[in-house]
Amino acid sequence: MIGRIAGTLLVKAPPALLVDVGGVGYELEAPMSTFYNLPAVGAPVVLHAHLVVREDAQLLYGFGTEAERALFRQLLKVSGVGAKLALVILSGVAAEELVAIVADGDPARLVRIPGIGRKTAERLILELREPFAKLASAPDSAIAPRADAPGDAAAALEALGYKPTEVRAALRDLPACDSSEDLIRAALKRLMRA
Structure with missing residues (x-):
């Protein structure tokens, strides 16, 4: 291999x-x-x-990162998801955002990715919830929260297509969080209201 x-x-x-x-x-x-x-x-x-x-x-x-590869491998285990669709998913959302989407159980955010319908989004969330929880809780996990939560959150939001000025405004004055996941969720709520 x-x-x-x-x-x-x-x-x-x-x-x-x-x-x-x-x-x-x-x-x-x-x-x-x-x-x-x-x-x-x-x-x-x-x-x-x-x-x-x-x-x-x-x-x-x-x-580019071990986290992306780990998520790609988990996506391949979902019935109906091949390598091409897994690449589309990882191109549409950052690794940490995908973990947050699955944890939140929010298929609407996955449906926005081209090629993902409602049924596929629901199947992804159902089949990935447990494996993602295990991946994130592993002590040496590539998708576990890192020290630079604000920087990681900003990078993830920009990868989703938001402009740097929008990202800075959305992250400004948010309460301190231990994980970029929490920051991304809070920032996305602000961005969707705007």
Whole structure:
């Protein structure tokens, strides 16, 4: 299994990437959240990888963070969700926001993602609630709350398409929270009212 790719970024044409590793070019697909944080073409890059072996192909997927890869792997376990749809979901919401959506049991927020209908959103929430709770509670979890909750919340909201000025206004004067999840929820409530 290929778990990590470190090399030189040769091509980035969403959702495809080409990374040169010692003269071998690895083709990967990645969610938009990873693309936003990629270096320029020609620069060194490190990606967490997931290999899917099918009867007709071997497909490699790349992720900027361990959290994205962990969530991608959990999404693949949901009935009716393949790699393409999992990438669409991770492109539509940040990793921490997806965890918050599942924890809140709010399918309406998932339905906004292209390709996700009401039934799929409800199935995602139902099938992911327990695995996400286990992932988040693990001591070394990649999706557990981190020390920079305001920074993480701002990045997640910007990844959802909100402008930096809107994000700053939504996060301004919110009560101190231990997790970016709580900040994101509170900020989204403000943004949806605006």
